Amino acid sequence: MNIAILGGGVAGVSSAIALKQKGFDVTVYERNQSESNIGAGIVVWPNASFVLEQLDVLEEIKKVSGYPSAMQRMSNTGEDLGSISIEEINKNMGYPSLSILRRDFQAILVSKLKSLGIKIKYGYEITKIEEKKKTVNIYFQNGEKATANIIIGADGRMSSVARKFVTGNNKPIYQGFINWVGVFESKEKVFDEIVVKDYWGIGERFGIVPVSQNKAYWAGGVVAKKSGTRKPALYKKELNTLFSKWTELISEVIANTPQNKINKIYVHDHNPTELWHKKNLIIIGDSAHAPLPTSGQGACQALEDAWHLANCLSENSIDLDSAFSKFTRLRVDKTTGIINAGRGLASSLFNSDQEFCKVRNENSKKVDYLQVAKGMAEGWSSGLPINT
Numbered sequence: 001m002n003i004a005i006l007g008g009g010v011a012g013v014s015s016a017i018a019l020k021q022k023g024f025d026v027t028v029y030e031r032n033q034s035e036s037n038i039g040a041g042i043v044v045w046p047n048a049s050f051v052l053e054q055l056d057v058l059e060e061i062k063k064v065s066g067y068p069s070a071m072q073r074m075s076n077t078g079e080d081l082g083s084i085s086i087e088e089i090n091k092n093m094g095y096p097s098l099s100i101l102r103r104d105f106q107a108i109l110v111s112k113l114k115s116l117g118i119k120i121k122y123g124y125e126i127t128k129i130e131e132k133k134k135t136v137n138i139y140f141q142n143g144e145k146a147t148a149n150i151i152i153g154a155d156g157r158m159s160s161v162a163r164k165f166v167t168g169n170n171k172p173i174y175q176g177f178i179n180w181v182g183v184f185e186s187k188e189k190v191f192d193e194i195v196v197k198d199y200w201g202i203g204e205r206f207g208i209v210p211v212s213q214n215k216a217y218w219a220g221g222v223v224a225k226k227s228g229t230r231k232p233a234l235y236k237k238e239l240n241t242l243f244s245k246w247t248e249l250i251s252e253v254i255a256n257t258p259q260n261k262i263n264k265i266y267v268h269d270h271n272p273t274e275l276w277h278k279k280n281l282i283i284i285g286d287s288a289h290a291p292l293p294t295s296g297q298g299a300c301q302a303l304e305d306a307w308h309l310a311n312c313l314s315e316n317s318i319d320l321d322s323a324f325s326k327f328t329r330l331r332v333d334k335t336t337g338i339i340n341a342g343r344g345l346a347s348s349l350f351n352s353d354q355e356f357c358k359v360r361n362e363n364s365k366k367v368d369y370l371q372v373a374k375g376m377a378e379g380w381s382s383g384l385p386i387n388t
């Protein structure tokens, strides 16, 4: 059984590893010329740590990660709005939460992939998927063509050719806010503790996630009605206009992030769909279920897909329709819940109504955050054989 995977991001590379471990012959096709990644860093929540352990890379990941203990919410004036104990989430799920830079995360996954002898073909941009009687043909920009017993569409959220083939529509939905994301590194110790800082303004938000005492990734966000321009030379000016009056730490982090380590993203997601497969092709990761970054779970869910899909295909790779249907049944509810949770938090954070934000902040102070941590642990554990 040979498998072609379209896209070498988190979903593509992790599913390649999981499928190779089950004995499949796998090739990954990626449009970029080398490893690349969107976003600056991720929190690997315990559900993802479980999968990374199965992929035999958790120990490597731990070596370059931070162990965040809490997520502290504050107003833009520094008022304490409550704190979610990440340690409580970890305790309930039996695995660690880890903060890691994207470049380190992707490099470890790709290195594992190569060590298993899996081929990753860079410079292969899929332009067309052609339907045959029971299978599909894949066409690339470079003039080549591929086919395989099983095709996995893992070509992301913004212009997935595989999603278009399966559902007829691959247009992501702009959700009305911008994120600037960046990586900050300092020679000196800046963070006394590895605690996620989440500052809430009025239609604005700034989050800092330390990875070590002198390294962090961050995201600054603001409401913007329309998707617009991206001029890297202006990013710092745009950020300073929005956040220079917030805490000193934010100004320091922006000032000490090189311009080429900042990206500006007009944030999109996809409406949930239950249609994930057609012929011998199935979509996974953002191509199937892209949530907003406010869900905190996009990459983690891509990893869960890898584990579940490898299990479903190793149980049954003869009747693909049944195996794909089983995978979809196992994954749709959880990923739909995560898309909706991401939208719920985004609509509260990226709200420009002053009175709404005042009430939101007051309510946040009254929340029982122990219960919140327990609820997050329960939701994120679902479908996985881990403790709750």
Ligand SMILES: Cc1cc2nc3c(=O)[nH]c(=O)nc-3n(C[C@H](O)[C@H](O)[C@H](O)COP(=O)(O)OP(=O)(O)OC[C@H]3O[C@@H](n4cnc5c(N)ncnc54)[C@H](O)[C@@H]3O)c2cc1C
Pocket (backbone or CB within 6 Å): 006, 007, 008, 009, 010, 011, 012, 029, 030, 031, 032, 036, 038, 039, 040, 041, 042, 043, 124, 125, 126, 127, 154, 155, 156, 157, 159, 160, 161, 179, 181, 265, 267, 284, 285, 286, 287, 290, 291, 292, 293, 296, 297, 298, 299, 300, 301, 302
């Ligand atoms: C601003 C922002 C911040 C985020 N922060 C977090 C976070 O903190 N934690 C978290 O868990 N998730 C986060 N996410 C979500 C996370 O980035 C995605 O959910 C995750 O990367 C999905 O993995 P994927 O492999 O499906 O897609 P991607 O990682 O996007 O990979 C898709 C791959 O397919 C390739 N590709 C696309 N089209 C083609 C084509 N036509 N031919 C060949 N190759 C193609 C791309 O080059 C890419 O390598 C964030 C997302 C955004 C937008």
